[in-house]
Amino acid sequence: MKKFTKALLGLGVVLASTTLLTACGNSNSGSSSNGKTTVTIWADDPNFNVPIMKTAVKMYNAEHKNSGVTFKVQTQGDYNTKVQTVLSAGNKKNYPNIIKIEDYGSQKLISSYQNSFLTQNVDLSNFSKYKKSVVNYKGKTYGMPFDSGVSALFYRKDVFAKYGVKAKDLNNITWDQFMKLAEKVHKGSGKSILGTGALVGEDPDLVRQMLQSAGSWYFDDSGKLDVNSTAFKQSLKTVKSLKDNGLVTGYSDFNARNKALYNGNNLAVVEGAWFSASLKADKKSSGKWGIATVPRLTNVKGATNSTNEGGSSWYALNTGNAKADNAAKKFLKTMFDGNSKFYGKVLKEQAAVTTYKPAMTNKEWNTNDTFYNQKVNQYFKQNLNKIPSVSYGIHSSEVENILSGNLNNYYSGKTSLDATIKKIQSSYKSQVGSN
Amino acid sequence: MNGVNERTNRMGWWFIGLSIVSFAVFMIYPILSSVKLVFSSLSGDSSTFVGFGNFVRLFHDTTFWSSLGNSFLFLVVEVPIMLLFAIILAVVLNSKMLKLRGFWRLLIFLPCVTSLVSYSILFKMLFSSDGLINKFLMNGLHIISSPIPWLTDPTMAKIVIILALLWRWTGYNMIFFLAGLQNVSEEIYEAAEIDGASKIQQFLHITLPALRPIILFTAVQSTISTLQLFDEPMNITNGGPANSSTTIAMYIYNVSFKYVPNFGYAAAMSYVVMFIILILSLIQMKVAKNDD
Incomplete structure (x- = not known):
């Protein structure tokens, strides 16, 4: 009996060690x-x-x-x-x-x-x-x-039309023009216009898309932080005035944002082409959505209506x-x-x-996309080659983390634009260890 | 020594041998090789020796200090409340007058067996702006008119995480106190009662001193685990809003796996956290000893 226990134990040890070894040698490819x-x-x-x-x-x-x-x-x-x-x-x-x-x-x-x-x-x-x-x-x-x-402005064309904003009014316009139109719809319907999948001050998506539409990014071509650019400043100013006028709402996460889009509490969104699949997931809203070009930054050299997310x-x-x-x-x-x-x-x-x-x-x-009743793919195709080329650099995650800690203060009026940018620069320097 | 003992001995070596080998491979070796890491800047494939460069950088890193501050805030606020609750619950659940004691004990210990990630996600759902808590406060009790921004306000987010921690860990600590209470003899309480001591006096002068070694143990253990807090803020708030709930463990994770990977810098931060824990534990042990 004792011999048997010993043998069993030995077997157990051998088995255990072989599983360990195979785990080490397990090759994936x-x-x-x-x-x-x-x-x-x-x-x-x-x-x-x-x-x-x-x-x-x-x-x-x-x-x-x-x-x-x-x-x-x-x-x-x-x-x-x-x-x-x-x-x-x-x-x-x-x-x-x-x-x-x-x-x-x-x-x-x-x-x-x-x-x-x-x-x-x-x-x-x-x-x-x-x-x-x-x-x-x-x-x-x-x-x-x-x-x-390639980004687009996805918007509820039925609600926009109700307050006198037509598809052709929305194409190839500036953010200033967009805000005037959006305000009409916002005042009339009482609903929020744009929605972000994070708090507005923590959402990098809108800022990213604005930056790239002007051929700009957080970094210059040599990889140095470039948040003092006209494009960056104008992007932040634009988001702030959207927020000040109640035209953009930040949600706790993307699911909450998408829910608001489905139930009509939020009427538009600026996202990449892939977002179309999420909208289409809500079948009952077929025919209600339309797409237009993304507004371009005002007073920025090289600003376009094409961008990417x-x-x-x-x-x-x-x-x-x-x-x-x-x-x-x-x-x-x-x-x-x-x-x-x-x-x-x-x-x-x-x-x-x-x-x-x-x-x-x-x-x-x-071909015509029946969900939008619009030639959506054609729009994407035409805009694809107009997207300004930018170098994304290697520290985007770090910058976006720093932005989420600072932009709220600017948007709520606690800090000035220049002070905010200085703070971003110094945080970046201390965290990344270089400019 | 007779044969049986020798055999038991050999058998014993077999048993601990396996765990010693795996301890050496998975603990001692990584710890020793992390010492090398601390003094180098390991960015991807390339590694350069930087001496104390990582510690200098860490000293100037505002994100490091703010996340360390957050970890300390959780420690200072949550641990005392939790331990107090745990002691009170233990005393109540130890009382002979309470019916269904086993049932209540089980109920309070139960949160401990849930996985960290799943309970965090549940808390996130409960406290979201259209979650159960807000709905109950608005439509059930009618005490608020608009949802409380639990997860999107910097202070509220910290409160939610503290609530989650309390729910998850109070029962766990209570078990230790309950076990400690079993060693306190009934006779002491009876004697105190005859001498005219009130229930509160009994608690302060008999129960608390008797539980001192357990209080020390749970305090040290809670300090260590709170300074390593990761799962809850990661899943409930993802460190937000505006980094207000990013803990030091999350920042170390970000530096290793989210940002441009720098394991040298991450290891340096881990060592700082280790030394802080070491110092805090020594202080706690010293304080507990001096009282004797």
Whole structure:
């Protein structure tokens, strides 16, 4: 009996240690046992980039039947953190082969982990020009441009019309003009006009879109903080007067904001093209929404009615397995820089507004969208190439955190604009350790 | 030594061997290698030796100080209230006159078994502007006319987090006090009663002194866990509004995983927090000892 216990215990120890060992050696990618190569792809949105990647894999496999490569598309939660964690762990064997990175964060990750990224062979002239500064780092191309967050003003055309504001009044106007029109609707209906998915002082989205519409960002081209620019000051002034006139409401989160949009307490929103899917989720409001161009900043040189919110690109990682690495690069090049049919399919199925110019001739771009009763995709297509190109830099997260601590004071009138900007500059310097 | 003892001995080594090995691999090695981290600026792939540079930078970092301040505020406000509640509840639940004691004990301890993330999300839902609490105050009791901005006002957000912490951790600490009370002999109370001591006098002069080692233990433990507070502010307010509920642990997380990753700087901050905890614990132990 005692021998039996001992044997059982020994077995337990052996078992426990083997599970430990296998956990260590568990490789995520590029395993080439039996001569087979596996390419792992990470994406985060089960309604958007995951099905899009699955479509890409399906079409690629149909054309390359004997490639010997298996593609695995994996949905990852808590995506940005997970990507940054796996890169900082630095164990190349555990890297996925292809990852999606949001455009705002790409420069940060490439500059921090340059050796982990593979350069890609991309003909950038095929893509909207603003994507170049997103996927390039120090003259080399690391990313395959993908979708765009080309922005629009989504508004309740039925309510706006009731107070005498027509579609053509809203296109190609300045924020000052917009405020006059919005005030009419606000006074008449008693509802809030614009809504943000955070408190107004903590919401970076509106400021971001205003900045980029004028070809400006938190940083200049050399990566130095640039919050003393006319565009930045004018953006803050614009948000403040929107707030002072009761034309913008901040909600505790995006769900609360979207709820207010669905039940008609909030009548408009400035967001990227991808937001359309959220509006369409509320089927009963079909026919009530319209889109127009985003207002442009007043008195700012180079201000346009085109801007961007979000968007992403695909990156291939250096996993140390040459076969898998090459297969990943070849897959991206074949599908995303050369297959217009694929782009037409995902535009139709996932409403993916992409930046690949040769695919702009697809007829799906020109069809009427019944939800808006408007040629929405055509609008996106026309504005895509007008988005001013800016360099997002590497410290956007830090700046936005500092903004959320300071803008409220300016909007509520506690601090002056100049004092607010000085405070932002000094906080940035103390936190990042440089200008 | 006889054979049985020797065998038990060997068996014992087997048992602790595994945990010692994993302790060395997962605790001692990372702690030792973090010492190297503290003196370097580790940005992504590149690492440079900066000496005490990280500590100099930290000294000038206003966000570091404000988040440290927030952590201390939670500590100073929440821990005393919680421990007081826990002692009172323990005394009440220890009383022989109370019926269904087991049931009440279970009820108050129950929050401790819920996961940190899920109870935080529930609190966020309860206190949102159209959440249950506001609806109840507006439509049920009619004491307010517009929703209270629980999560969007800097002071209110801190209050909600403190309420959440109280709900989650009071029962946990109460269990320790309840266990401590089992060791206090009934006879002392009876003697005190005969001498004419009131219930409050009994509490102040018998119960509290008897519980002193437990108060020390729970105070040290609560100090440590409050200074490492992360889950609740992360899930309830995400550090907002305007960073008013960002704790030091959240800032360390942001520096490692959200901002341009700098593990050297994050490690330096962790060491500062560790030393603060060490000093606070030493003070608490000293104070408790002096009273003897």
